[in-house]
Amino acid sequence: MTMGIRPLMLALAALAAMVVTGCGGSGSSAGGPTAFDQADWPSVLKAARGQTVTWFAYGGSDAINRFIDTTYGPPLRDRYGITLERVPIADTVDAVNQVLSEKQAGTNPGAVDLIWINGENFTTLRQADMLRKDWARTLPNARLVDWADPALNRDFGVPVNDQESPWSSAQLQLIHDPSRTPAAELPRSYAQFATWACANLGRATYVAPGPGGFIGTRFVKGALYELSGGPPRWTTFNEARWDRESPRLWAYLRDLAPCLWRKGETYPKDENQLHSLFANQEVDLSLTQAVAGPATLVEAGTIPKGSRTFVFDANMIGDYNYVAIPRNAPHPAAALALADLILDPALQASQARPASGFGLGFGIDPTRVGDPKARAGLADSAASRGPDATPIPDLRRALAPDADPRYQDLIEQGWRRNVLRGG
Amino acid sequence: MATQRAARGLSRPPLSGPWALAPAAIILGVLVATGLGYAVAQSLGALPLAGKPDVGLGAYRTLLADDGGDLWASAAFTLWVTAASTLVAAAMALAAIAWLDRPRTRGRGGATGLLHLNLAIPHVVWAFALLLVLTQSGVAARAAAAVGLLDSPSDFPVLVRDGYGIGIVLHYATKEAPFLALVGMAISRAQPRELGVIAQTLGATGLRRLRLVTLPVVGPGLAVASALVFAFVFGAYEAPVVLGASSPRLLSVLSLDLFNASDLTRRPEAMALGVVMAVFVVALVGAAAFSRRQR
Amino acid sequence: MTAPGRRGVSALGWLLLGGLAVLPLIVIGVQALATRWFFPDLVPQEWTFASVRGLASGGATRSAVFESLVVSLTAALASVLLAIPAARSLALGRLRHARLVGLGFLLPTVIPPVALAMGLNVVLLKADLAGTRAAVIFAHLVATLPYAVLVLTAALTRYDVAYERQAAVLGAGAGRILGRVFLPLALPAIMVCAALAFTVSWSQYLLTLLPGGGRVITLPVLLLVASDGGNPTAAAALALATAIPPAIAILLVVRRLDALGAPARPLR
Numbered sequence: 001m002t003m004g005i006r007p008l009m010l011a012l013a014a015l016a017a018m019v020v021t022g023c024g025g026s027g028s029s030a031g032g033p034t035a036f037d038q039a040d041w042p043s044v045l046k047a048a049r050g051q052t053v054t055w056f057a058y059g060g061s062d063a064i065n066r067f068i069d070t071t072y073g074p075p076l077r078d079r080y081g082i083t084l085e086r087v088p089i090a091d092t093v094d095a096v097n098q099v100l101s102e103k104q105a106g107t108n109p110g111a112v113d114l115i116w117i118n119g120e121n122f123t124t125l126r127q128a129d130m131l132r133k134d135w136a137r138t139l140p141n142a143r144l145v146d147w148a149d150p151a152l153n154r155d156f157g158v159p160v161n162d163q164e165s166p167w168s169s170a171q172l173q174l175i176h177d178p179s180r181t182p183a184a185e186l187p188r189s190y191a192q193f194a195t196w197a198c199a200n201l202g203r204a205t206y207v208a209p210g211p212g213g214f215i216g217t218r219f220v221k222g223a224l225y226e227l228s229g230g231p232p233r234w235t236t237f238n239e240a241r242w243d244r245e246s247p248r249l250w251a252y253l254r255d256l257a258p259c260l261w262r263k264g265e266t267y268p269k270d271e272n273q274l275h276s277l278f279a280n281q282e283v284d285l286s287l288t289q290a291v292a293g294p295a296t297l298v299e300a301g302t303i304p305k306g307s308r309t310f311v312f313d314a315n316m317i318g319d320y321n322y323v324a325i326p327r328n329a330p331h332p333a334a335a336l337a338l339a340d341l342i343l344d345p346a347l348q349a350s351q352a353r354p355a356s357g358f359g360l361g362f363g364i365d366p367t368r369v370g371d372p373k374a375r376a377g378l379a380d381s382a383a384s385r386g387p388d389a390t391p392i393p394d395l396r397r398a399l400a401p402d403a404d405p406r407y408q409d410l411i412e413q414g415w416r417r418n419v420l421r422g423g
Numbered sequence: 424m425a426t427q428r429a430a431r432g433l434s435r436p437p438l439s440g441p442w443a444l445a446p447a448a449i450i451l452g453v454l455v456a457t458g459l460g461y462a463v464a465q466s467l468g469a470l471p472l473a474g475k476p477d478v479g480l481g482a483y484r485t486l487l488a489d490d491g492g493d494l495w496a497s498a499a500f501t502l503w504v505t506a507a508s509t510l511v512a513a514a515m516a517l518a519a520i521a522w523l524d525r526p527r528t529r530g531r532g533g534a535t536g537l538l539h540l541n542l543a544i545p546h547v548v549w550a551f552a553l554l555l556v557l558t559q560s561g562v563a564a565r566a567a568a569a570v571g572l573l574d575s576p577s578d579f580p581v582l583v584r585d586g587y588g589i590g591i592v593l594h595y596a597t598k599e600a601p602f603l604a605l606v607g608m609a610i611s612r613a614q615p616r617e618l619g620v621i622a623q624t625l626g627a628t629g630l631r632r633l634r635l636v637t638l639p640v641v642g643p644g645l646a647v648a649s650a651l652v653f654a655f656v657f658g659a660y661e662a663p664v665v666l667g668a669s670s671p672r673l674l675s676v677l678s679l680d681l682f683n684a685s686d687l688t689r690r691p692e693a694m695a696l697g698v699v700m701a702v703f704v705v706a707l708v709g710a711a712a713f714s715r716r717q718r
Numbered sequence: 719m720t721a722p723g724r725r726g727v728s729a730l731g732w733l734l735l736g737g738l739a740v741l742p743l744i745v746i747g748v749q750a751l752a753t754r755w756f757f758p759d760l761v762p763q764e765w766t767f768a769s770v771r772g773l774a775s776g777g778a779t780r781s782a783v784f785e786s787l788v789v790s791l792t793a794a795l796a797s798v799l800l801a802i803p804a805a806r807s808l809a810l811g812r813l814r815h816a817r818l819v820g821l822g823f824l825l826p827t828v829i830p831p832v833a834l835a836m837g838l839n840v841v842l843l844k845a846d847l848a849g850t851r852a853a854v855i856f857a858h859l860v861a862t863l864p865y866a867v868l869v870l871t872a873a874l875t876r877y878d879v880a881y882e883r884q885a886a887v888l889g890a891g892a893g894r895i896l897g898r899v900f901l902p903l904a905l906p907a908i909m910v911c912a913a914l915a916f917t918v919s920w921s922q923y924l925l926t927l928l929p930g931g932g933r934v935i936t937l938p939v940l941l942l943v944a945s946d947g948g949n950p951t952a953a954a955a956l957a958l959a960t961a962i963p964p965a966i967a968i969l970l971v972v973r974r975l976d977a978l979g980a981p982a983r984p985l986r
Binding site for chain 1: 491492495496499518558559560575577581584585668669670680683684686687
Binding site: 435436437438439440441442443444446447448450452453457458459460461462463465470505508511519522523524529530534536538539540541542543544545546547548549551552553555556558560562564565566568569576597601602651654655657660661664665676678679693694697698700701704705708709712 | 727728731732735736738739740741742743745746749756757758759760761794798801802803804807809810811812813819821822823824825827828829830831832833834835836837838840841843844856857859863864867877879882883885892896897904917920923937938940941945947950953954957961964965966967969972975978
């Protein structure tokens with residue numbers, strides 16, 4: 001045997017050490033949570049000092065990962081002496097499963113301090129009673145948040161109830177390329193969308209509603225709003241109303257299908273697949289939620305230069321996404337400090353710049369910011385969206401709240417049955 | 424004493440008794456038993472992730488009632504994709520063996536090296552590569568457009584994310600054919616070389632050679648390997664996710680979609696489907712192995 | 719068949735083989751260095767080194783490379799260590815039902831991974847082990863170990879046990895026999911076994927994602943998300959990073975693979 005045994009042993013020992021120390025399940029820190037009183041904010045920061053905050057966030061985008069690490073890591077460390085540990089997860093449902101199984105096993109403290117969350121994942125954890133209560137509205141920076149806004153104080157129609165704090169905003173929009181489709185010809189409603197699609201056979205489609213395709217679910221909900229007289233009737237659950245109105249939705253989508261890409265036999269599974277079809281001239285319209293405009297997507301190489309975003313005149317669902325703290329978080333004080341830092345006007349201004357790579361909008365209401373310098377920063381950030389982004393007044397006019405979450409499954413299941421295979 | 428040890432050494436080399444199987448067998452046994460065991464338990468409503476246990480066959484009943492209208496379409500689609508992939512891969516493998524096993528073929532080493540290389544490429548990478556090349560606006564379509572064969576992506580044939588699973592079949596056929604070819608060549612190389620030479624002298628060429636020489640030699644081994652390919656494609660996940668259409672879904676994709684549904688009460692259905700798939704494929708491959716032993 | 723005809727077959731064979739093994743990888747390589755490369759451009763208009771720079775400066779891809787290396791090297795090592803006694807037993811131990819036991823080792827590779835992975839996900843979550851590397855490595859053994867055992871067994875059936883007998887007669891103990899006789903003689907087969915186990919582990923998706931609770935992010939896990947096309951350049955770079963290490967592992971042992979005639983094949 002030519003290979004010396006000693007280097008081999010060293011390599012093995014190193015490997016063993018890495019396996020054992022690998023991203024540990026609980027990473028349980030010494031002692032339980034330090035005592036603090038949230039009403040006394042300095043006591044929160046005092047308890048948080050020296051802690052490591054474990055933030056579970058979707059990790060599939062390098063741009064967003066880098067944004068999180070560079071935007072929140074340094075100020076956390078310098079201002080509060082907190083270390084940021086971002087745990088990239090393949091899907092937010094992985095964080096939900098972790099917390100739910102901790103509940104089953106009675107693990108306290110658990111492994112998760114903060115989760116980037118919204119929609120059905122929030123509902124699941126809230127139903128399981130695994131979220132920290134009574135904290136979001138009493139953060140120092142929470143005064144910058146417009147808690148009266150129904151799009152904000154309800155998450156997919158479920159009251160946020162002081163159990164999550166906003167991070168950023170998103171709104172459904174469409175993307176077009178002026179060199180292919182002039183602005184004057186763009187559809188401005190679902191009715192016009194159908195007309196446009198059938199006049200331009202195969203040049204439009206939407207994302208399949210379902211897991212990973214919630215932007216498609218959102219697009220279909222907008223159609224439901226338009227066909228049934230507006231969004232207000234859908235913010236509460238009413239099965240009879242659903243049974244009455246949904247056939248019209250399926251009829252609209254079924255009639256639309258033959259005019260769509262691949263005659264509606266298949267649909268893109270998620271937003272990125274649709275972008276790819278759009279970029280490669282298979283279709284002429286795409287969908288996005290990026291309030292910061294198309295620049296982030298152009299920069300990432302997802303869509304061609306010159307692409308623009310636009311909205312219909314109404315029924316474009318917009319909402320917020322949030323951070324939440326599990327009830328058994330190991331470092332709640334540090335999590336609170338981070339949730340508060342996220343609302344800092346300067347950081348809010350940088351997240352909404354297309355160059356940040358994050359691409360979503362403000363979580364705070366810029367008009368509530370008193371400090372002139374911070375206000376100027378937010379205004380400059382909004383201006384940096386550039387001429388290709390949907391004008392703010394257009395976004396505001398078209399804005400619609402999301403529907404009750406119980407419609408989510410009905411739409412996704414019903415769409416598969418009545419539209420995808422029905423026909 | 425010394426003679427005793429020597430005698431024992433003669434009877435059995437060290438570390439080769441039945442107990443030497445134990446570490447590997449126990450680890451595999453525990454992993455398979457706990458994995459499948461929990462799947463069975465959850466499918467029966469025991470040990471739920473949230474809520475109280477409700478033991479019964481409810482999940483199986485819901486699954487088979489097929490309210491979503493997905494299950495039977497998925498099952499038929501899965502069988503079609505699996506069978507087509509296996510058959511095409513086996514046919515390609517036979518062609519490759521017939522070509523590479525001819526005494527005159529040069530560069531055999533290089534060719535087998537390429538086959539090994541194809542094997543080493545992870546499925547996700549291969550699926551991604553096929554996607555880049557074969558979508559309606561992919562590299563193949565661009566090449567066709569460059570020479571004026573088509574104007575718009577929709578003129579290009581639908582080869583991936585199609586309703587018939589062409590993309591998935593292409594993936595597994597091209598990814599499994601090298602495996603089957605290598606297995607077949609290993610078998611044929613173990614045979615006396617004279618057979619091929621005699622056939623050559625007697626003037627057997629092309630299809631005759633394939634039928635009279637190659638097939639009888641490598642056929643049985645290839646059949647076993649094909650059964651493994653069948654089982655693998657039956658449970659495959661990555662390629663259908665990348666190359667499949669919205670509908671129909673392969674069974675493993677359907678199962679994981681149910682597992683990840685926001686409604687946690689659908690988990691038992693996902694597990695039930697996984698259990699049914701496992702029972703089916705183990706029974707099928709077991710039956711194939713058993714029938715071969717009988718002959 | 720005429721000589722030109724035969725040459726035609728050869729040319730076609732090489733063309734198909736090259737197309738199957740090489741062309742897609744070239745396309746990935748080009749895409750990794752191109753940005754905004756869209757229909758109808760056959761040749762990219764904009765080139766970039768962003769993905770290469772990203773790989774150098776850290777980021778998700780680099781940590782996934784590290785994660786994949788640790789997981790797959792350990793899984794390969796563990797598989798070999800466990801496979802050696804098992805294969806010796808199956809090949810040299812004159813077991814009564816060696817063939818049947820060998821078939822038993824095939825069983826885990828036949829079971830759909832989705833069924834095993836979902837079950838393991840729940841077990842590991844409950845045991846508070848989900849999201850650990852160790853859990854993922856154990857799960858990978860389901861795929862790698864059967865294969866390691868079978869390949870090594872196949873290789874050892876040609877192993878001449880007389881050398882060990884000789885050593886035993888000369889008074890060598892079990893340790894000496896294994897270390898001084900078996901290991902040097904069987905090393906080529908063991909290397910092949912390790913390389914194959916490594917490639918099998920390297921390409922695992924479901925058996926990484928679910929036992930890892932989405933937190934052990936290896937290259938295939940990252941690539942499956944990225945293959946949707948949000949950033950084709952980054953996805954292609956990721957695909958290259960995913961393809962190269964197993965290719966190296968196989969190339970290192972490819973001569974021995976052929977010599978052994980092992981049914982060379984990552985089953986997963």
